Amino acid sequence: MEQFWNPGQLVIWLEQAAAWVETNVLLVPILLQIVACLVAVIPALLLRRPLSRQLARLQNWRALLHYAGFRRLLAVLPDLAFPIILVLLIWFIDAIAIQAGLRHNILRLVASLLNAWIFIRLGTAVVNDPVWARSIAIIAWGLAALNIVGWLDPTIDLLDSLALQIGQFRISVFGVLKAMLSLAILLWVASFASRIFEQRIQKVHRLTPSVQVLMSKLLKLVLLSIAVLFALSTIGVDLTALAVFGGAIGVGIGFGLQRIVANLISGVILLLDRSIKPGDVIAIGDTFGWIQSLGARYTAVRTRDGTEFLIPNEDLITNQVENWSHSDVKLRLKVPVGIAYRCDPHFAIKLCNEAAAKCARVLDNPGPNTLLRGFGDNSVDLEIRFWITDPQNGRGNIISEVLLNVWDSFKENEIEIPFPQRDLHLRSSDGDIRIEMSRPDDASGDTTPDSRD
Template identity: 80%
Template sequence: MEQFTNPDQYAKWLEQAINWLSANVLLIPILIQIVACVAVIIPALLLRSRLEKLLARLQKWKPFLQYAGFRRFANVLPDLAFPLLLVVFVWLLDAIAVQAGYRHNVIRLIASLLNAWIVIRLAAAIVNDPVWSRTIAAVAWGLAALNIVGWLDPTIEILDGLAMQVGEFRVSVYGIIKAVLSLAVLLWVASFASRLFEQRIQKVHRLTPSVQVLMAKLLKLVLLSVAVLFALSTIGVDLTALAVFGGAVGVGIGLGLQRIVANLISGVILLLDRSIKPGDVIAIGETFGWIQSLGARYTAVHTRDGTEFLIPNEDLITTQVENWSHSDVKLRLKIPVGISYNCDPHFAIKLCNEAAAKCQRVLENPGPNTLLRGFGDNSVDLEIRFWIDDPQNGRGNIISEILLNVWDAFKEHDIEIPFPQRDLHLRSGDAPIKIEMSSPQSPPQTPKPDGASQDA
């Protein structure tokens, strides 16, 4: 504790710092590198505004507007105009120093730090997942630190030396790390490219929705397969050896993955025969709704109450499906209505047609038509028939609207809507019938033995 209160100790520390700076920093080669790095700041500042305007134009480019990751990437680029220019000039200084045979350790240090910082900023803008962002940041700073201290090449040699021989194939720690990083990058690039192609395919109106989905799925599968093959080739895997692996996978599919493969094949069949497509209104079993999307394994059906059912594709192939918009979006609905026998059915039919015609969703051609279906036990049975061309908007709401219009019209013109009635006929016999009304508080009465009175 006394050393912190002793002024001589501070003087000693200051002298040691000056000696270290004199021996390691205040050297002419190092000072020249520092001055050169500071000097390139001037042209970077002069060109900053022009590069910012050039990078800002990317924000109006359509591919950047269609993808959220590209939009974030385009928004952050103008802010990186100065660091991008600075790192370019610093790397030019490093190349000049290497060609001239001068020392360039400080220049390489500054360039590595700038590279790591730019990569982290761009990764944070493109990758929305915080876990992946932190992973990319850790890898970038780790590589920069190894490169700064000169341990990058020795570290690679050490990791490559930790290997084992599996038959004719050599597996090393460095190869595994390189394969994992390559696979992650290639899968991300393949997924990103497939989304871009899918957006472009959806704009080709000459293709039906089913063909658009099929092409997008096949393209994504091809890109992901190519990414995996490239990742395997980076570690020296002989791709011809995959034939044996493919045979083993085929046996596994035949034994344990029958339902999964059946759903995959059913999905391809649905896309090819175009029996259903996104936007179709279907009913399968007790599920009614419109198709939200067609997946490789299942089809998403969205109902009017907000529930989304994931129906396996095999069920859509093997069971009966009602497709209300397969070849024609027009749909006829029927509403049963009953009137009293005391009312005029001709006038009631006219009122029903007018009530249905008031709704905007009901088509004028063919217009609504009300038929007399029969004479029921309690009412004259009518049926309102009408057509709509937007089944995706639901049927319950249009039926409710028409029934409300019928109710108002019947009330206005005194058309009676009957309810079930029953006539009770009592036939007197030899024994008299006595009806007694007892209050809830009174105890139940015991019937007489001779059966002279009964409760009804």
Template identity: 50%
Template sequence: MKSLWLSTTISEKKLELFNDWLLRYVLTYDNLVQALIITCALLIAFLFGNRIKRRFSTPELPQKRFGQLLVAVLPLATPLLWLFLQIISLLVAMEAEWPHDLLTIVVNLLAVWIVIKTASLFFNNTAWIRLITVIAWTLAALNILDLLGPAVRLLDRLSLKFGKLQISLLTVLTGFLTVVLLLWGARLLSHLLEKRIRGNASLSPSIQVLFVKLSKITLITVAILVGLRSVGLDLTGFTIFTGAVGVGIGFGLQKIFSNLISGIILLLDKSIKPGDVITVGETYGWVNSLGARYTSLIAPDGKEFLIPNEDLITQQVENWSFSNSTVCVKMPVGIAYSADVRKAMALCEEAARQTERIIQEPPPQCLLVAFGESSVDLELGVWINDPINGVKNVKSAVLLNIWDAFHEQGIEIPYPQRDVHIRTMPPGTGGMAGGQEEGHRQDR
């Protein structure tokens, strides 16, 4: 009974201490006022946030300037307005030296939530979203517990000194976050510039690709340099690194540097651009994209070849659509010696005119080019203005029409044949001369 009485007494004391703490630090007049301010700010943000959504949520919003950005940010209208009102309330309370603990907690939690939601809108990589979430919650917790200042001072003390340069853990973390944010901003800006450049019809495709690549390289370089400079790193030491890179290019990176320069030359002289139909050696296909090191070429069978840019400069390249997309396609056709040559030539030209992709000006033309061993050799030349849609397929269509026309008109398409003459030698003769022809056999 005594132990039971003692445990009951201890429990009552704990409950009494908890009630005392609750009345002293939580259920206070100051916290009640702050809770009312937070509730009023939430109601105002909810009312005006819904009005803002209804005002800007229109079907034509994505087509307007910065429309896609507004569509992405519009769901955050209410929490952003609530955060804005809470920050104003917090600043007023701090200036008037009123209690503001509850306001500080709400501002930090709201800021973290908005940062995480914004990161999920603009980042597709879940790893980056998780990293941003951990950093945001850590900073918010330290700030709420009033430990952010001591944590910053502790990180600043953990440092290493290299000559006149002192690098602390705080410098490393700050530099990393700054560079990441600047790279993200550079990436977003490069996407906006790319859309503007792609939408400019006055620029050729090759110049568009050149401007897009130069803008990306420039923005990324500037972001890295500004990020390193913002944390106090001396950039003069990069001259040594630049010299080392130059030596590396001179010895081990010759091909890479050659392909890079060749890619820039291809973009500047406009000899090859995305969409061109080219033949490099035995590789034929459409230019899909021009990269810094290679050019992507898609063959008619769907295979994608990565051609080094240097090969496009040093080797002979057939560009079917360089200055004019109208090209001539030649097809050999053989007929039997017994066939009517003029009729066969007319049938070939008529079959070409009946094919859908063959243009009529210049007109199809069939020529007699040679007398072969087994056939009369003709050559049909036709013109197309869309080589990007394929060449073999149009050849197949024309030859199929020729096949049908020849069968209807009785024009024979020969196959190789040879006449073999057999001679018998008289008895007692050993030479090859003389003899009598017994006959001949036609071997087909």
């Protein structure tokens, strides 16, 4: 690797590169072919948009839309309009060159590169993630291009020569790139396989949702671990040496990653004991909603207003959690109501029960039940109790519906809903108490005094 930093060696390489360009590129037949390729780019650019629009219309072809692979293939075609037109033009120019007896090796080279890009891009259309698809296409086309040009083996030798020797372990640029490529491919395969297995597991209705999530997470973890181990083995890492770092990793987990590990273990415990599961309606602290998903580190809880809270799994283990659908989805709600003392509480209780029973979400068995809870300072305190079976649909809306029915029923039957009242007692004193009364709208400000002993 020291030769790359030697100025004399760099000068020699530059001279060799210049001599190669002069011998193999700066020739009239080669330059004519390069100019022909550049000229073909102009009509390809002009015809790209019309062809792209025509290829985009194929996405409305209903005969192929039933298959996901065809849908992704049709979605890629508009992006390939330019290379398709360009390769057709170059093949046309190549046919003319053959008929004229001219050299056409550069034309064949460019056409082969374009063909490789088109077929590789179509082949990667089966990948769901567009980022992964384009990345795989670029890497595959790069390797194919080097192979077509004949530079693949020299490039591998050059990258392999850029290496560092650490003891008995040799790290080269080629080895690192090979490990990264292997890791990317293996991770994609592991992720794809885990999604397939997860879909299969979800179809097994004998398994509870918690067990399905647990099996999916464990399977994904195992597949990703295997992918990483295989990637390390491709660069010659001795996997038995990883046992040496086990103690250090354990110490690091104990001090620096204890909260993360606690959340991971808490997530496994939640999945095993099935205390909460996706779809449960829970309340923890000021957060009320239903569980969207159980992750390895956190649990996603979605509230009625659309806000999604990511609650660490450790909080669900250590704090008190209200699970409204743990063993039974039935939930009893309590709504306080007050009536005036002059009203008949027996009749008011009957009206409250009837008002709650009008709501479609309120159960008939057990039906609504209204109790007299006490005699307050300003009202006779009642409490309406009723049951629902869909707490995930919210509490506030059903309570509002019940109270509106109570309001209408009380208005219709002249049941008074009192407001706070206070009695004012004036203690007698030796002096006279003077009271002045005036109208607020009296513009003149005159007042009519009224004095009483």
